[in-house]
Amino acid sequence: MARHRPRSGRSQPSPRRVKAALCVTCLIDQFFPHVGEAAVKVLRRLDVDVSFPEQQTCCGQIAFNGGYRAEATAVARRFLDIFAGDDYVVVPSGSCASMIKVFYAELFQGDEATLERVRQLVARTYEFTEFLTEVLEVDDVGAKFSGSVTYHDGCHALRELRIKQGPRALVAAVEGAELREMEASEACCGFGGLFSVKFPEVSGAILDEKLRHVEATGARAVVTTDCGCVMHMAGAMRRRALDTRALHIAELLAGEGG
Amino acid sequence: MAAKAAAFKRSSAVAVRNPKLQQTLHHVVRHFTEARDAAVASEFPPETWEQMRERASSIKLQTLLNLDFYLDMVDRNVRRNGGHVHFAADAAEANRIVLDIAKRNAVKRVIKSKSMVSEEMRLNPTLEAEGIVPVETDLGEYIIQLAKETPFHIIAPAMHKTRQDVSRLFQDWLRSAPTDDIKTLCAIARNALRQQFATADMGVSGANFVVAETGTVVLVTNEGNGRMTTSVPRVHVALAGMERVIPAIEDVALFLRLLPRSATGQRITSYNSFISGPRRASDEDGPEEFHLVLVDNGRLNLLKDERLREALKCIRCGACLNVCPVYQKTGGHAYGWVYPGPIGAIVTPAMNGFARGADLPFASTLCGACKDVCPVKIDIPKLLLDLRPEAARRTGTWAERLLMRRWVDMMRARESLERSSRLARLMQRPLSREGVIRRSRLPLLAAWTQARDFPAVAEKSFARRWRDGLSRAEP
Amino acid sequence: MTTQPEASPAKEAFLQRIRQALGRAEPATSPPDHPPLKTNLVRQEEKLRTIRAKVEARRERNAERLAENATKVGWHVHRVETHDEAAAAVAAIAAGLHARNVVRTAEDCFRQADYDGPLRRARAAPIILASGRNRSRDSLKATAFDADLGVTGVSWAIAETASCVIVPRRGVARLASLAPPVYVAIVGIEQILETLDDYFATVRLEHMKGRGHVAAYANFISGPSRTADIEQTLTVGVHGPGVVHMLIVGRE
Ligand code: SF4
Numbered sequence: 001m002a003r004h005r006p007r008s009g010r011s012q013p014s015p016r017r018v019k020a021a022l023c024v025t026c027l028i029d030q031f032f033p034h035v036g037e038a039a040v041k042v043l044r045r046l047d048v049d050v051s052f053p054e055q056q057t058c059c060g061q062i063a064f065n066g067g068y069r070a071e072a073t074a075v076a077r078r079f080l081d082i083f084a085g086d087d088y089v090v091v092p093s094g095s096c097a098s099m100i101k102v103f104y105a106e107l108f109q110g111d112e113a114t115l116e117r118v119r120q121l122v123a124r125t126y127e128f129t130e131f132l133t134e135v136l137e138v139d140d141v142g143a144k145f146s147g148s149v150t151y152h153d154g155c156h157a158l159r160e161l162r163i164k165q166g167p168r169a170l171v172a173a174v175e176g177a178e179l180r181e182m183e184a185s186e187a188c189c190g191f192g193g194l195f196s197v198k199f200p201e202v203s204g205a206i207l208d209e210k211l212r213h214v215e216a217t218g219a220r221a222v223v224t225t226d227c228g229c230v231m232h233m234a235g236a237m238r239r240r241a242l243d244t245r246a247l248h249i250a251e252l253l254a255g256e257g258g
Numbered sequence: 259m260a261a262k263a264a265a266f267k268r269s270s271a272v273a274v275r276n277p278k279l280q281q282t283l284h285h286v287v288r289h290f291t292e293a294r295d296a297a298v299a300s301e302f303p304p305e306t307w308e309q310m311r312e313r314a315s316s317i318k319l320q321t322l323l324n325l326d327f328y329l330d331m332v333d334r335n336v337r338r339n340g341g342h343v344h345f346a347a348d349a350a351e352a353n354r355i356v357l358d359i360a361k362r363n364a365v366k367r368v369i370k371s372k373s374m375v376s377e378e379m380r381l382n383p384t385l386e387a388e389g390i391v392p393v394e395t396d397l398g399e400y401i402i403q404l405a406k407e408t409p410f411h412i413i414a415p416a417m418h419k420t421r422q423d424v425s426r427l428f429q430d431w432l433r434s435a436p437t438d439d440i441k442t443l444c445a446i447a448r449n450a451l452r453q454q455f456a457t458a459d460m461g462v463s464g465a466n467f468v469v470a471e472t473g474t475v476v477l478v479t480n481e482g483n484g485r486m487t488t489s490v491p492r493v494h495v496a497l498a499g500m501e502r503v504i505p506a507i508e509d510v511a512l513f514l515r516l517l518p519r520s521a522t523g524q525r526i527t528s529y530n531s532f533i534s535g536p537r538r539a540s541d542e543d544g545p546e547e548f549h550l551v552l553v554d555n556g557r558l559n560l561l562k563d564e565r566l567r568e569a570l571k572c573i574r575c576g577a578c579l580n581v582c583p584v585y586q587k588t589g590g591h592a593y594g595w596v597y598p599g600p601i602g603a604i605v606t607p608a609m610n611g612f613a614r615g616a617d618l619p620f621a622s623t624l625c626g627a628c629k630d631v632c633p634v635k636i637d638i639p640k641l642l643l644d645l646r647p648e649a650a651r652r653t654g655t656w657a658e659r660l661l662m663r664r665w666v667d668m669m670r671a672r673e674s675l676e677r678s679s680r681l682a683r684l685m686q687r688p689l690s691r692e693g694v695i696r697r698s699r700l701p702l703l704a705a706w707t708q709a710r711d712f713p714a715v716a717e718k719s720f721a722r723r724w725r726d727g728l729s730r731a732e733p
Numbered sequence: 734m735t736t737q738p739e740a741s742p743a744k745e746a747f748l749q750r751i752r753q754a755l756g757r758a759e760p761a762t763s764p765p766d767h768p769p770l771k772t773n774l775v776r777q778e779e780k781l782r783t784i785r786a787k788v789e790a791r792r793e794r795n796a797e798r799l800a801e802n803a804t805k806v807g808w809h810v811h812r813v814e815t816h817d818e819a820a821a822a823v824a825a826i827a828a829g830l831h832a833r834n835v836v837r838t839a840e841d842c843f844r845q846a847d848y849d850g851p852l853r854r855a856r857a858a859p860i861i862l863a864s865g866r867n868r869s870r871d872s873l874k875a876t877a878f879d880a881d882l883g884v885t886g887v888s889w890a891i892a893e894t895a896s897c898v899i900v901p902r903r904g905v906a907r908l909a910s911l912a913p914p915v916y917v918a919i920v921g922i923e924q925i926l927e928t929l930d931d932y933f934a935t936v937r938l939e940h941m942k943g944r945g946h947v948a949a950y951a952n953f954i955s956g957p958s959r960t961a962d963i964e965q966t967l968t969v970g971v972h973g974p975g976v977v978h979m980l981i982v983g984r985e
Contacts, residue, residue: 024721026675029720031715032713033716033719033720033722036720050731052720052728054672054721054725055671055672056672057668057671057672063666066662067619067648067649067654068647075670078670103643155627156624158626159629160626186627187627188623193624194620195624196706197706199266199584199621200706201270202584202587204274204709205274206584206623207709207710232710234711234713235706236710236711238710238711239709320767323755323765324761325751325755326748326752326755329747330748333741337737337738337740338945339946339947339949340949341738342738342741343738344741344743345743345748347750351743395972397960397963397971401962414962414965416962417965419963440964441968455972456874456875471937471940472945474947480958480959481960481973482911483971485907485952485973486911486972488950490874490908492870505765505767505770506767506769506770507933507936507937508930508934508937510929510933511932511933514929526806526895526955528806528956528957529952529954529955529973530896530952531950531953532951532952533950537901538902538948540903541901541902541950542862542904543870543873543906544949544950552747554747554750558750558754561755562754562755
């Protein structure tokens, strides 16, 4: 089942290296830069020519979800300019990737010229794990970890992008990692962006249930595709001084043991 | 009014702190979702189920796009069957129509089988004010009528009541002996309601579907109260939202396959009644008068919007409630009106011109579980997003607006983002310890830190790290 | 039929608002394209011939499927060869209940055998539930509500959903299958349809042949009256019969 690549991707140089522009997301840029570094490390390990358009800021999702369409449009337009070109766009977030791949078309409804640019962008945009399993066609990225891991399906990755098996295959192929499924892995963690601050009580109650399921697996870490979920879960885990960690999947895949 | 328009925040917070409610919700919701999943998966390959949803969705949408045509067809065929058809623009008009019928027939007691439209209309208080006694006969509805509450769930209106609650209600209202046995409680209700069936002069029902081709009202029930309501009294009034129409009698098969499976996980409910007018002269029994009241009551607001109109495809199965992480924690009452859950978060503000439930479009994590189970493929998250600009105008706090304005300025250029993050790093210094902020009184941050630590802005952003050397591939 | 009720004066304005909402000023001139509304009588008859042929060829299979599905949803299923056996089975059920008052309808199946004799011998009084000259609406109601057992034939049965289709008419009161706590449906094997689609195609043909006239009422009974409204606990017999028997008469 697992599709193996040589441990060192460079030992078999492909005629043309795959080029990918990293959309690092505002959350990773400002709060979780190590996740971005991890993503770069994994991509480079697989011989991808990674670039980082330095003018990037945000995809506009926060404003879009908040009902601030004009604000979202301004930021999304900027995004289209910055990620113009032919390179793949790799996004280590199911949510931001969905914003681009699914919701830009909503945002620019009726604006045919922009929609054409959106389509062009969508065709080469991939969520990080999707890029690994669908474009590079690898499961084993040469990572090591010791201990058990459970996977939380980020809602947008799962239901907007239909990403389900890919990340699991990636986790399962990590040397030393044991994938333990939790009950209701597809259930939302309760983050929901603005939702988490608009209705903190409900958000917290949903999170409690998610954490109960995570803990029941006894896994060392819960991994997922989105730093939003990580921030949410890790924030509560820290508050309660739990032993379990919440990691972005790129962190796990960049790991070299420990 | 403003309080009513943005009430979810408060009511939901109260609900999550109610341990008894949490326990019931957990239990019931799981029961429903498991039953639904089993009923769908055990009988159809996923592609078949998908095709069925697709077809139902398209039939419903096409019907809505030609609603004037099909309502005319309903009208002509119901009248051909000998029934009366009424058109009510709003709740007040619908109430007037029902009252007129009741008065003309000197009705003293009305038995009702479940009708969400009658909840919209607040028909019961209207009848009571005129000295007419309405009696709900669906067991769940009966229980909440005695408790003077509103339905908690589209399918299970009294799911939040325990057997002890029900026993107490029956002791108070029916002078029955206390009991913990559910069977006994059902028997008490059966006997009490038998009297009502036997003596009521008018029956009021809802309508799950109205078939245009034959002028037939379809009722989907399990208890048999729907049959009683539509068979025993002399007059039967069916209340239907104007979007309940389906075109052809042969379309019914598809919808009867989708509805019960999605609602309760049943292959079919115990009873399906097909009502085409009053009893015929040669029939042995049945009502002598039949009235169909087609109700708008704000549905036009949805119909006229090219996108929101999709929400009128809803067949009220309740599946989206059960899978919704928010509903699972808050239950139905927090939504403040007749329709709870994800679909309620759309139709409540939309039908009421945002006078109710203005904050409901935000009462969702947009996780999308609802759209995956919806038997008529309503893209609920998308519609919630569509409603959010208006919801933000009505309910957004000053802090939120200010933040959004700042946010767009900030995200317009890399330089301004970096300026802001420099400032944030400075400001967070007194707040953060070991890379997290544990408490803050700043708006939004205060909400976040109620139960979670918030990560501090990183000392070096990713972009900075890239410039500082990450851009060069390692050897 | 008596005179047809008038159209409501509010109708036109109501429909006009809908048209406006849909961005149309005029009523549609041609009907929307919906295939199930388009078939003509010839094609519908053709469709029914196919259905009948299918149903005939698979009688025993459908009877088995009906029995299996019915058992799953709470019917007590009895398979018998003849109506005499069915009559005996009904009497046995009545005897088991110590039933005194048994209401029944007057379908064709009751002419296939003597159902009343065995009932009387079981000390039950069979009453045909019918209004008309000597029974008022109220007394029909009272009789039905008093009965211990209700017995009816069916118009059709549907194997897919374990449904008995009751179409009330002269001789077939609605309350016979609803008011008593125990109910028996007598299903002839030739009345079994395979799917819901078969049934609705049949109704449509009748509707077309009757030039738009349909029965005032039809009912699917697909198991006992049930509720789960208290603590999601399934309880039977809340308003309708809590115990339901299905007698499938005939074997191929
Ligand atoms: S929106 Fe869909 S899932 Fe929700 S109640 Fe309506 S039909 Fe059912």
